[in-house]
Amino acid sequence: MEKIAKIAVKAPTRDAEATRNSILDAAEQEFAKVGLWGARTESIAARTGVTKAMIHYYFENKENLYRAVMERLIMRRGAEMESLHVAELSPCEAVSTIVRNVLMYAAEHPNVASLIVLEGLQNQGKYYCETSLGTLYGPLLDSLKRGMEAGDFATADPLHTAANLIGMCIYYTVARDNLKNLWPEGTNLLSPDMLEEHCEITLKMCLAALGAK
Amino acid sequence: MEKIAKIAVKAPTRDAEATRNSILDAAEQEFAKVGLWGARTESIAARTGVTKAMIHYYFENKENLYRAVMERLIMRRGAEMESLHVAELSPCEAVSTIVRNVLMYAAEHPNVASLIVLEGLQNQGKYYCETSLGTLYGPLLDSLKRGMEAGDFATADPLHTAANLIGMCIYYTVARDNLKNLWPEGTNLLSPDMLEEHCEITLKMCLAALGAK
DNA sequence: GTCTATAACCTGATAGAC
DNA sequence: GTCTATCAGGTTATAGAC
Numbered sequence: 001m002e003k004i005a006k007i008a009v010k011a012p013t014r015d016a017e018a019t020r021n022s023i024l025d026a027a028e029q030e031f032a033k034v035g036l037w038g039a040r041t042e043s044i045a046a047r048t049g050v051t052k053a054m055i056h057y058y059f060e061n062k063e064n065l066y067r068a069v070m071e072r073l074i075m076r077r078g079a080e081m082e083s084l085h086v087a088e089l090s091p092c093e094a095v096s097t098i099v100r101n102v103l104m105y106a107a108e109h110p111n112v113a114s115l116i117v118l119e120g121l122q123n124q125g126k127y128y129c130e131t132s133l134g135t136l137y138g139p140l141l142d143s144l145k146r147g148m149e150a151g152d153f154a155t156a157d158p159l160h161t162a163a164n165l166i167g168m169c170i171y172y173t174v175a176r177d178n179l180k181n182l183w184p185e186g187t188n189l190l191s192p193d194m195l196e197e198h199c200e201i202t203l204k205m206c207l208a209a210l211g212a213k
Numbered sequence: 214m215e216k217i218a219k220i221a222v223k224a225p226t227r228d229a230e231a232t233r234n235s236i237l238d239a240a241e242q243e244f245a246k247v248g249l250w251g252a253r254t255e256s257i258a259a260r261t262g263v264t265k266a267m268i269h270y271y272f273e274n275k276e277n278l279y280r281a282v283m284e285r286l287i288m289r290r291g292a293e294m295e296s297l298h299v300a301e302l303s304p305c306e307a308v309s310t311i312v313r314n315v316l317m318y319a320a321e322h323p324n325v326a327s328l329i330v331l332e333g334l335q336n337q338g339k340y341y342c343e344t345s346l347g348t349l350y351g352p353l354l355d356s357l358k359r360g361m362e363a364g365d366f367a368t369a370d371p372l373h374t375a376a377n378l379i380g381m382c383i384y385y386t387v388a389r390d391n392l393k394n395l396w397p398e399g400t401n402l403l404s405p406d407m408l409e410e411h412c413e414i415t416l417k418m419c420l421a422a423l424g425a426k
Numbered sequence: 427g428t429c430t431a432t433a434a435c436c437t438g439a440t441a442g443a444c
Numbered sequence: 445g446t447c448t449a450t451c452a453g454g455t456t457a458t459a460g461a462c
Contacts, residue, residue, distance in 0.1 A: 274438075
């Protein structure tokens with residue numbers, strides 16, 4: 001694995017909160033790329049400009065650092081989800097809003113999508129507390145149930161349906177490096193143009209898949 | 214990471230092909246769980262009952278072993294895909310056949326699904342040769358194009374559409390350890406009953422998403 | 427709070443006996 | 445073909461100076 005050069009040889013700030021956050025940022029990138037077991041504290045330190053001794057000073061060990069990264073990520077994503085206030089929308093509008101937001105959020109924060117998928121694959125969701133699922137899937141499940149009761153949607157099972165919708169929303173981003181070969185050489189799947197195109201198509205497919213009126 | 218005990222302390226077989234294959238099997242499991250960088254040759258050896266010296270004897274180093282695992286997996290999957298002979302079916306039947314097969318194959322070989330996704334996330338598809346994409350997506354793309362030309366499908370872009378369909382087919386398996394908390398405690402997402410239920414719902418959603426007649 | 431230096435351990439790979 | 449023993453290098457974590 002290639003060495004990662006120091007991004008910025010900044011002067012020591014002696015700002016605890018700033019240092020802590022920069023370690024979290026660097027760790028998020030590293031964990032997203034190689035997972036908990038592949039990550040090297042040395043490599044994380046190099047990305048931040050502080051030494052790896054700092055990682056142990058702030059987080060004690062690598063596992064705790066990973067935990068902290070996951071917690072921050074779930075909290076942020078939960079806040080974004082809440083900010084949509086989908087309960088006030090019609091089921092159909094609610095699902096559209098969520099689908100677009102999940103898809104765009106994943107594409108704009110590919111590390112978050114990677115980390116969540118890696119967490120399931122490599123750690124069997126050990127560090128992905130049950131409450132996070134509620135945060136992430138709750139509003140979608142509620143909207144689907146509302147829509148099904150009102151007869152707006154043809155499907156009958158909110159759980160399987162939600163899993164499939166989220167799969168459609170994030171697979172493009174998660175598997176981008178495998179999928180890229182489908183397009184002409186050099187195409188960036190996460191460029192604004194490609195994303196807009198993908199989002200539009202996906203939104204239509206999701207609503208059609210639901211049999212939305 | 215927990216130690217993995219020897220599965221079977223079998224008597225040395227001195228059967229080169231058998232040993233080679235058992236190493237590949239063990240490596241497939243290990244790589245699927247922790248990826249190329251997280252995998253430990255010691256751990257792979259422990260799963261097989263031979264020593265790690267054998268891994269170097271047969272594959273020289275860990276990277277080559279990984280490459281061999283990926284090649285075998287792509288070949289097997291390609292053979293399964295070809296055996297469907299979807300070119301002889303109507304576009305709609307072809308897509309149905311592929312969707313069901315991809316979904317079921319992933320669920321019955323979760324390691325394969327994991328490895329392909331991990332390969333993209335961790336190695337940017339470096340060991341996932343371009344030809345493999347043709348093998349895996351070719352028949353689906355052809356079927357979609359045929360269907361679009363014949364006016365059987367409402368969608369117009371085979372690439373984005375294919376990515377979304379495959380996403381729906383494998384996300385359930387790939388993210389099973391994150392999703393499991395949506396269902397009552399102890400539910401096995403890959404049990405025959407759950408799978409049949411999921412497959413049926415997914416098939417309907419896929420066809421609806423295509424606007425299939 | 428941050429650094430350097432180093433301890434203690436782990437891991438991939440090799441050598442050589444059988 | 446398979447094993448045991450071992451080396452060389454890398455990795456986490458700690459100690460202690462500043």
